[in-house]
Amino acid sequence: MKASSLYFSLASVFGAVAALDATSTYIVPTAPVDADVSIATNAVVSTAFDGPKVSAVNGSTFDWWYFDVVSAKASISLVFQTGTTASVGYPSVLELTNYIQVAGIWPNGTQFSVPFVPSGPAVVTTVGDGSSANFTGTGFSWTSTPNLSKYFITIDALETYGIKGTISFRSLAPAHYGLGSVADRSSSELLTPKLGWANAVPDAESHVDLIVGGEQLKFSGRGYHDKNWGSQALNDIVENWYWGHAAVGPYSIVFFDALDHNGVEYTAAYIAESGSPIKVGPTAIVRPFGDGITYPQTNSSIIPDGFNIVIDVGSRGVFEFNTTSRIIAETLDDGGYGYTRAQAHFVGGQVGGKKYTGYGLWDWQHFYQ
Ligand SMILES: *[C@@H]1O[C@H](CO)[C@@H](O)[C@H](O)[C@H]1NC(C)=O
Ligand SMILES: *[C@@H]1O[C@H](CO)[C@@H](O)[C@H](O)[C@H]1NC(C)=O
Ligand SMILES: *[C@@H]1O[C@H](CO)[C@@H](O)[C@H](O)[C@H]1NC(C)=O
Ligand SMILES: *[C@@H]1O[C@H](CO)[C@@H](O)[C@H](O)[C@H]1NC(C)=O
Ligand SMILES: *[C@@H]1O[C@H](CO)[C@@H](O)[C@H](O)[C@H]1NC(C)=O
Ligand SMILES: *[C@@H]1O[C@H](CO)[C@@H](O)[C@H](O)[C@H]1NC(C)=O
Numbered sequence: 001m002k003a004s005s006l007y008f009s010l011a012s013v014f015g016a017v018a019a020l021d022a023t024s025t026y027i028v029p030t031a032p033v034d035a036d037v038s039i040a041t042n043a044v045v046s047t048a049f050d051g052p053k054v055s056a057v058n059g060s061t062f063d064w065w066y067f068d069v070v071s072a073k074a075s076i077s078l079v080f081q082t083g084t085t086a087s088v089g090y091p092s093v094l095e096l097t098n099y100i101q102v103a104g105i106w107p108n109g110t111q112f113s114v115p116f117v118p119s120g121p122a123v124v125t126t127v128g129d130g131s132s133a134n135f136t137g138t139g140f141s142w143t144s145t146p147n148l149s150k151y152f153i154t155i156d157a158l159e160t161y162g163i164k165g166t167i168s169f170r171s172l173a174p175a176h177y178g179l180g181s182v183a184d185r186s187s188s189e190l191l192t193p194k195l196g197w198a199n200a201v202p203d204a205e206s207h208v209d210l211i212v213g214g215e216q217l218k219f220s221g222r223g224y225h226d227k228n229w230g231s232q233a234l235n236d237i238v239e240n241w242y243w244g245h246a247a248v249g250p251y252s253i254v255f256f257d258a259l260d261h262n263g264v265e266y267t268a269a270y271i272a273e274s275g276s277p278i279k280v281g282p283t284a285i286v287r288p289f290g291d292g293i294t295y296p297q298t299n300s301s302i303i304p305d306g307f308n309i310v311i312d313v314g315s316r317g318v319f320e321f322n323t324t325s326r327i328i329a330e331t332l333d334d335g336g337y338g339y340t341r342a343q344a345h346f347v348g349g350q351v352g353g354k355k356y357t358g359y360g361l362w363d364w365q366h367f368y369q
Helices: 012-013
Strands: 025-026 061-069 075-083 098-105 112-118 121-129 128-135 138-145 150-159 163-172 191-192 193-214 213-228 242-250 249-259 265-274 276-281 282-289 306-312 316-321 327-336 336-350 356-367
Touching: 012 098, 061 356, 075 138, 075 327, 098 327, 112 150, 112 327, 128 249, 150 193, 163 213, 191 249, 191 265, 193 249, 193 265, 213 242, 213 336, 213 356, 242 282, 242 306, 242 316, 242 336, 249 282, 249 316, 265 282
Parallel strands: none
Antiparallel strands: 025 121, 061 075, 061 213, 075 098, 098 112, 121 128, 128 138, 138 150, 150 163, 163 193, 191 193, 193 213, 242 249, 242 356, 249 265, 265 276, 282 306, 306 316, 316 336, 327 336, 336 356
């Protein structure tokens, strides 16, 4: 096989005329190409919603598939990354482009993580809008249905990484891009001018059945799956972001509020009520609270206690949610560059209406100077 044929070609990502059940297979090699590449910016009828969004991995692109499940007590998050660690803000000697990260919280509130999982070539297959992937050599893979209704993660890495088992997702709310629904195949796929976002599963009924570090992690909760991508390193694109998802009463909510280095704010929100979207797109105003917290945040060593989230739902009025607890699942700060993910309880609903309670996950990504 020619070296270049190892890289999935631009034509196959953006040009193929695919029927709903058309299958395409992409192989993401373990070394970045030394070239300019292209990323998906606008939805296209013929390409998979949850497929690869970057024509090839170069030193600054990233394209990841993120999954989580959260309950009132426990959570787990998994990131299947294609892109170097430098592309997500952590310059390192690691030359590999494919890896997996897993972390979460036991039902008793104690944090856990799985060692960094470097991968061989990632084989990503799309059928219809769905994706399946085998991060070769790791024992980690997933499959989905063509219409995004179900995802299933299989992990077989007991001897290597101390983790084995399955995670299932049965979607409860339809997919969306940052600014448009899955049905709108003319929607922009961008959240900011250089950051793509496709949320295949905004909310799901999920079951986690794993062995982690010799102990059983078994719980049911609400699942979530999305992907982000970009052609520039994440730290160049974003100064700060707040993201989260939660199940609160009848509502499935997802929020994203990002600031670029010029102080320009980009936001998107999603609310489904009993599985029917009532909000897809701007705006979600997400503000941190806690001792010593200002907005915009500038001190990377102060982790927010939580967030106030205000979502304008047009004719349905304004919805407001607050997080009311915080258990840190993962946190890192490296000279102003950092990432924190936490599990939280939420309260809220339509302003002036009934307040509901629920739970979810949020994260804070920051690249301060
Ligand atoms: C990767 O491709 C993008 C888009 O063409 C380009 O802007 C960027 O400089 C490239 N990165 C590297 C390290 O070649
Ligand atoms: C919480 O549960 C995990 C998994 O059973 C266990 O390894 C850990 O020691 C527990 N933490 C505490 C503080 O009891
Ligand atoms: C993933 O690929 C490896 C290497 O080709 C293979 O041994 C393994 O069975 C595959 N796993 C799945 C779940 O298909
Ligand atoms: C999605 O596909 C699954 C099987 O792949 C099917 O059972 C289900 O009815 C489909 N859902 C919709 C809404 O078409
Ligand atoms: C940032 O916050 C920490 C913890 O409160 C504090 O010790 C430090 O002085 C603050 N840094 C700046 C630049 O304000
Ligand atoms: C969120 O918290 C703020 C500040 O405490 C409060 O004014 C507001 O009413 C709360 N909103 C909800 C939906 O609980």
